[in-house]
Amino acid sequence: MPFGATSWSFTESDYTAIAQVLQRFLFESNARCALIVDRSGQLITTAGDRPTFDVTAFATLTAADFSANDQLARLIGERDFNTLFHQGERESMLLADVGRRVILVVLFDNRTTLGMVRLKMKTTVDELARLFERMFTRPSTTPAPGNPLLGDVDDEIDRLFQ
């Protein structure tokens, strides 16, 4: 049993692999922007139009939105709602669960349709689920190539708080 939440790492090559999947999805669906947020509310990456809003707050609220809806699903006897849709006048967003680990958020406007975004999202979610499965099951003690782990940094940690 883990003592607490486990830590995980996100490397340059993970970033490249995910960026490729997201770019292809945005091209095919004509959506504006895609964000990946982990279930605890941390933003992992974005693709497409650079968001002009506060992405940190956005990521937190997205995770909370998803968690609250998970509980609502259970109350009515569903395991979860694996996609959520929020419709606005100009902008809409579609959120999808990716392997119970992260959330894909897609922002789109009237240049495309909900049907198109939903259709293209299906294969994207599968591809992302495979990538994240690999990342989360990777031994957490393995340092990313070329990067040291946080070993022997007591002094640096102490200095942060002086």
Added chain:
Amino acid sequence: MSMINYASREINCKIVYYGPGLGGKTTNLEHVYQKVSPNTRGKLISLATESERTLFFDFLPVDLGTIRGFKTRFHLYTVPGQVYYNASRKLILKGVDGIVFVADSQVDRMEANQEAMQNLYDNMAEYGYDLTRMPFVVQYNKRDLPNAAPLAELQAALNPGWEVTEAPRQRNTPDVFHAGEYLVQQIATGEWVERAPYFEAVAVTGEGVFDTLKGVSKLVLKSLS
């Protein structure tokens, strides 16, 4: 769930302030928000009721500085204090890296403190997290009030310690925050116990707020190293 993002060179950690209603959890965050430079913090997001009671959570992202070229970003959350919001309290604990239990020092809030502490243990256990093995600190808030209980009484009720069974850890471990005190020590019965680090605070004036934050952040970063 701390995330080390090698692509953006960031370490992201989640800290949750837990405790009974009206104990000062939101006030802790508000003080951090006011005192930290706007360049190193994000917006303070509050999902509160009209009477300013936290409904879902408060959230404040803070950058603490750089370690080995990685920006250390802490996401601070509070949970609603009232027990009837337990569903949303529990959601916020998902993926938590460090916990601050904000206790209300007033004598007549002792029961509420104990109820919230029990609820914290229960909710953590439901996620499979062991509170005794992760970064966890206790803050005794409202120390300035005339009806504040003595520290020893609060410690005995809320932070009596848990048994340390592994032999290598059974040695006096000084409490770096309080000279002459120990976090791990042998008690009169011969048992070795470990207590969570504690801090005294008056969150409305800011006293002890940063000491608590530093205490828990340090534990979180050390748990990663």
